[in-house]
Amino acid sequence: MAEEQAKVVTIPEFLTVRQLAALMDVSPIDIIKELMNAGLMVNINQQIDFDTAAIVAQEMGFEAQPETAPQVEEEAEVTTPFKQRFITGEAPEDLVPRPPVVTILGHVDHGKTKLLDAIRHTNVADSEAGGITQHIGAYQITHQGKKITFLDTPGHEAFTAMRARGAQGADIAVLVVAADDGVMPQTIEAIAHARAARVPIIVALNKIDKPNANPDLVKQQLADAGLTVDEWGGDVICVPVSAKYKTNIDELLENILLVSEVAELRANPNRPAMGTVVEGRLDKSKGPMATILVQNGTLRVGDAVVIGEIYGRVRAMLNDKGKRVREAPPSMPVVIFGLSDVPTAGEILEVVENERTARMIASRRAAERQEAATLPAKTFTLDDLYEQLQSGQVKELNLIIKADVQGSIEPIVTSLQKLGDENLQVNILHQATGHITESDIMLAVASRAIVIGFNVTVDPAARRMAEREGVDVRVYDIIYRLIDDVDKALKGLLEPVYRDVVTGHAEVRAVFRVPHAGKVAGVYVTDGEIARNSLARVRRGDEVIYDGRVTSLKRFTEDVKEVKAGFECGVGLENFNDYQEGDIIEAYRKERVS
Numbered sequence: 001m002a003e004e005q006a007k008v009v010t011i012p013e014f015l016t017v018r019q020l021a022a023l024m025d026v027s028p029i030d031i032i033k034e035l036m037n038a039g040l041m042v043n044i045n046q047q048i049d050f051d052t053a054a055i056v057a058q059e060m061g062f063e064a065q066p067e068t069a070p071q072v073e074e075e076a077e078v079t080t081p082f083k084q085r086f087i088t089g090e091a092p093e094d095l096v097p098r099p100p101v102v103t104i105l106g107h108v109d110h111g112k113t114k115l116l117d118a119i120r121h122t123n124v125a126d127s128e129a130g131g132i133t134q135h136i137g138a139y140q141i142t143h144q145g146k147k148i149t150f151l152d153t154p155g156h157e158a159f160t161a162m163r164a165r166g167a168q169g170a171d172i173a174v175l176v177v178a179a180d181d182g183v184m185p186q187t188i189e190a191i192a193h194a195r196a197a198r199v200p201i202i203v204a205l206n207k208i209d210k211p212n213a214n215p216d217l218v219k220q221q222l223a224d225a226g227l228t229v230d231e232w233g234g235d236v237i238c239v240p241v242s243a244k245y246k247t248n249i250d251e252l253l254e255n256i257l258l259v260s261e262v263a264e265l266r267a268n269p270n271r272p273a274m275g276t277v278v279e280g281r282l283d284k285s286k287g288p289m290a291t292i293l294v295q296n297g298t299l300r301v302g303d304a305v306v307i308g309e310i311y312g313r314v315r316a317m318l319n320d321k322g323k324r325v326r327e328a329p330p331s332m333p334v335v336i337f338g339l340s341d342v343p344t345a346g347e348i349l350e351v352v353e354n355e356r357t358a359r360m361i362a363s364r365r366a367a368e369r370q371e372a373a374t375l376p377a378k379t380f381t382l383d384d385l386y387e388q389l390q391s392g393q394v395k396e397l398n399l400i401i402k403a404d405v406q407g408s409i410e411p412i413v414t415s416l417q418k419l420g421d422e423n424l425q426v427n428i429l430h431q432a433t434g435h436i437t438e439s440d441i442m443l444a445v446a447s448r449a450i451v452i453g454f455n456v457t458v459d460p461a462a463r464r465m466a467e468r469e470g471v472d473v474r475v476y477d478i479i480y481r482l483i484d485d486v487d488k489a490l491k492g493l494l495e496p497v498y499r500d501v502v503t504g505h506a507e508v509r510a511v512f513r514v515p516h517a518g519k520v521a522g523v524y525v526t527d528g529e530i531a532r533n534s535l536a537r538v539r540r541g542d543e544v545i546y547d548g549r550v551t552s553l554k555r556f557t558e559d560v561k562e563v564k565a566g567f568e569c570g571v572g573l574e575n576f577n578d579y580q581e582g583d584i585i586e587a588y589r590k591e592r593v594s
C-alpha cells in the first residue's frame, strides 16, 4: 500500500471489496456502507471496477490512482446463491422480469424425458418454427406470450452437480411422479434436492392415461413425503398429465408461469452477461462449444468471456433451433463458439472487458488451482462447526441421514432435531435408507451439509468424491454415539478425528541383515512414495502384521528422504525385523478429518 501524505491508494482495474479494504487498511464493512450510500448493494467478495473503487476511496479520504498494467484479481467466491449473486448490486429500477428456468426431476422411467419432449413439441412459437430442433441441454418455449426455459438434462444429479459448482441450477423444479408407480426412492431424493436448493416444486402426476393410474394413492404418498398438494389443503401444485398423449401440458405450463410470477424472477439485461454452462463439448470442425444459460445481463457476439480457466471471445452464437443469434438476454440458452477449451456443466461464465483480461484471469486461476491441488478441498465439517457457529458463518446445521432401516431413521432424526436451539437449527435435508452414494455427497457439497450414516457403508465412488470435495462423512453403529458427536460438535467439545491417508506401497523383494541395525527390507515402490519418518504398516496377505514408522530409507548406500514409485530402495522400520519376501509396506500419514 502506498502511504504518502495524501494517502494515495493504487487500485487495479477490478478488485473485490475485500481487496479494496485491505489496500486501504479499513474494514470491508465501511466500504460496503459507502457503496450502499451510493445505491450499490454488494457483498464482500464482489468485484467492483476502478471507477467505483475510486469514488469510495475518495469518500474515505484517499486519493485513488489506477494501476498501470491491468491486473487480474481474485475471483469472487461462489458461495452466495446464484440468483442473488448475480443481481446483488443491481439498482432495483434496472431489474426486469426474466423467464423462469425449470428443471425436471423424478424417479427413473416416470416420464421425465417424454415430458420434456412433449413440452418442446407442443409449444414452439410460430415465429421460431421451421428451425431444426437442436439438443443443446436447454430449450426455451413460449406459452401465452411468455417464455419458459427448460433444462433438458433431467434428474437431480445434473441439477445438484450444477449447484455443487456454485450455480443455481433452476428456479422451479417439476417433480414427475408416475401415477401408476407412485413415490419411489428417487422421488424422495429429488424432493430433498429441490428443497435443499430452496426451489419451489410443482408435481406433474404423469401417465394418467394408464388404466392402473392411482392419483389419490400418489397424493397420499406425496403427503407422507412432506409434499401436500393444494386440493388437500397443502401448498404444492399438482397437475395430472400424460406426456405420452400430451394431455394437460398447457395446464402444467400455466402453473409454471404462475409460480414464476410469485417468485419475482428478475435480471438486468443492460449489463455484461454472466451465465452458467449447461453443457460443453468438442466439435471436430468447430472446436469447443458450450451451451450457456444467461443468468444476468446480455451476452453478445464479440464479447470476451472467461469460464473458470477457459477464456475466449464469442465468435458465434446459436439458439436452441440451431439459428444464429447475435445476442442472448437473461434466461436464454445459447451455444457459443470461440472458447479456448471445453468447459464443464455448472461452471460460471463472465463477460470481461477484453480478451487479454479474460486470458489473464484464466491463467491466474489455473496457477491458483495447481497451488491448491495439494491441499484437500474443504467444505464444512462437524469439527469446525463450533468455530463457524461462533463466528456467525453458519446458523444451521444441514444433515443428510442414511440408515440401514426405516426404523432407525426416526429415533435418529427426532433426537437430532432436539439438539438445536434458537441460535442454531438442525436441518435434516434428506433422510433415507440405503448406502451413502455420490448423490448424497453431491447434495452435501451443494448445501454445505454433513453426511451421517447409521449401519450403512459408503460407496467407493462416494468415498472418493467426499475426499475430493472435502465432505465430512461419518458412519456410526451406535445411535447414542451419533447423537453425542453432533451434540458435542454443537458445543465445541468434539475431539478432532484423524484418518489415515495412504501415500504409497512398496513390495519386499529381499531381506538383508545389517550389522547393529537388525534387518532391512530391499523393496520396490509400486505406487505413490515412501518417505523417511512416514508412518507405515506391513501387510502380509490380508493381515496387518506391523504398524509403526519408517526409520531408515536408503538408495544404494545413500540416505534419502523419499523414494518414488518405480524405484528400489532399502527400508528399515522401527522395532521390526520380521520381513518376508512378498510383504507389502504401506506408507501413510494421519490427516485430521476436517
Ligand code: GDP
Residues within 6 Å of the ligand: 106, 107, 108, 109, 110, 111, 112, 113, 114, 115, 154, 206, 207, 208, 209, 210, 241, 242, 243, 244, 245
Ligand atoms: P425417464 O426415465 O423419467 O426420463 O422416463 P421416460 O421419459 O424415458 O419414460 C419411461 C417410459 O414411460 C417410456 O417407455 C415412455 O414412453 C413411458 N411414458 C412416459 N410418459 C408416459 C405417459 O404419460 N403415459 C404412458 N402410458 N407412458 C408414458
